[in-house]
Amino acid sequence: MWMASRSWGAVLVGPCTWLMFLALGRFGVSVWGDFVEPPPSLSLLSMAEGLTRLPCLFRVQEGQVVQVSWTRERPDGGKEQVITAHHTEGHTEFGRFSGRVRFESSDPMANAALIIGSTEVSDEGTYTCHISTFPSGNFERWLSLTVWTMPISSLEPVEMVEGQSFRVAAICRSVGRPPPRLSWDTELVGQSQNRSSEGGAMSTHFSLHPLRSMNGQPLDCLVWHPSLDKPRRIANRLVVHFPPDTAVRGYDENWVVGLEGASLRCESGGNPKPQSFTWSRRGGALPEGVRMEGGALWFDRPLAAADGGVYECVARNSVGVGKAEAEVMVADSPRREASFSGLVTILGAAAGALVVVMVISMVIVSLYHKRRNRKLERELSKTTEEICTMSRQASFRRVNSVNTDPRIQVDDDVPLRLESPMRTSLSSLSAGPPGKRDSHSTLSMGRGERPASHNSTRRGERGRDREMDTYVSNSIIALDSGSHAPLAPSSLPPSVWGPLPHPRS
Incomplete structure (x- = not known):
């Protein structure tokens, strides 16, 4: 749609305008005795109180235009004159259009477009542009005008x-x-x-x-x-x-005799805001020396014990009433009570802090002991493994330390528990320092020879066994430490060894 003079009011042209432009481009501007604009069918849209343009342009190749006029068709079917222009007598406006319409060009014979200023809804209708030529005759073109109005809106809450x-x-x-x-x-x-x-x-x-x-x-x-x-x-x-919702503020439960500057405030909501407040005391009148200002009750003197009681505030607005009360107690020495209460609070806080510290300490100690136990377990496991390893090494050394000399044999009847320690002891004796060896230092036992100790009683054998066990244990420790202490023949009781055999000749 085509729009013109937006500041004065929109003139909107329908899709037929584009057909007109296509026709003008195809057939040219000069047509033998015919309209250049508007096209045969045109619908215009205009806004009320704005400017409206109705196009009308006619060209002739022979003769001339002698008169142009515009008419409007009323809803009842009748027609009314809008404006007329004659090539010699000038132009004339008619009826309610007088002063509201004009030709777009100063030469209506050349351009008969009509301008309607301050368009009204009543201007809506079908308009006819009538062209009188000489000698070709009369020609007409119709346009349809629709007038819109901007919406006028209001809201009523x-x-x-x-x-x-x-x-x-x-x-x-x-x-x-x-x-x-x-x-x-x-x-x-x-x-x-x-x-x-x-x-x-x-x-x-x-x-x-x-x-x-x-x-x-x-x-x-x-x-x-x-x-x-x-x-x-x-x-x-x-x-x-809604009515006020009221509450009394200002009393902190610590009013004492002699307190100055005390006050009670009546805080209230509501819509509209309350404009009226009333204070009263249950069971009697308000004490002397108080004043009401707005929604507050001020004590202009030090408090007295008789100022206690239940105070009530009433707030009013145009909708309803809101009430609230507060019980006020004026004590003789609440400061000591307050101090005691503060001391109790401090002690309670300290006790709580102590409990927290104890809990934290217990947790830390528990974690420490767990960590220490894990460390001890690891060390014990390591030590046990080392002991097992050393024991195996000692067993290997004891086995390897057995005398392999075929000339020295031990009777098979000697208990196996005593064989290895005895051989180890003999090796120790043979490895003694030079100069200490004599005929008693070299021991040899023939096959089938038995020590005299086997002829002792069974009780004596058990005693010797215990002594031998002690000696074997000491020998193992000496072997494990890597050093052998010198062992004299007298270090073992004679009863253990029995009489030594003479060396063979």
Whole structure:
């Protein structure tokens, strides 16, 4: 659609205008006795109170245009003159169009386009451009004009009171051509109802059950119209009135005789805000020396013991009443009580801190002992393994230390428990220092020879066995340490060895 003179009002041209431009491009501007514009069928769209242009351009190759005129067809089918121009007598405006219309060009014979200033809705209709030529005759062209109006909108909020039944909270109205569309933009829970009436008037109602929590919530109306680039928003906030909710503040339960500057405050909400406050004391009048200022009760003197009691505050607004009370006690020496209370609080805090420290210490000690036990277990395991290893090494050495000399044999009847220690002892004796060896230092036992100790009684054998075990243990320790202490023959009792055999000749 084509738009002209946007600042004065839009003139919108329908799709037929593009057909006209195509025709002009195909057939040229000069046509034998025919219209250059408008095309055969043209629908125009204009906004009320704006400027409207109705095109009319005619060209002749022979003769001339002698008169042009515009007429409008009324809804009842009749016609009314709008304006006329004669090539010699000038132009004339008719009826309600007088002073509102004019030709676009100063030479209407060359360009007969009509301009309507401050277009009205009543200007809507079918217009005819009539061209009189000489000698070709008369020619006409029709145009259809539609006039739109910008929507005129309003919103009427309704003041609500908490506790009322389900009712209308706001009404949004709008009128325009074509009729606008209305909607609500809100998070409130409610219902909307749209209504329409003649003349393009639309309205919508939003209803809900009022609660004090809804007070001040947005309830906006949106107006949608084809003449608007985006919906027009009418901002609004819901108003819900509710009684005051009152509370008494200022008493800290530590009022003492002689305290100065004491006061009680009556804090109250509500919508609208309370404008009236009343103070009273249960069971009697207010004490002397107090004053009421706004919602506060001031003690202009030091407190006395008789100032105690139950104080009540009453707040009022246009909706209802809110009440609140507080029991005031004025003690003789609450400061000591306060000190004792503070001491108890400090002691309690200290005890709590001590408990926390003890718990933390126990946890730390437990972790330390666990860690130490794990370390000891590792060390014990390592030591056990080392002992096992040393024991195996000692066993290998004892086996390897057995005398392999075939000339020296031990009778098979000697117990195996004594064989290795005895041989080890003999090796130790043979390895003694030079100069200490004599005929008793070399021992040899022939096969079949038995020591005299086997002839002793069984009790003596058990005693010798215990002595031998002690000696073997000492020998093992000496072998494991890598050093052998000198062993004299007298280090073992004679009863163990028995009489030594003489060396063979």
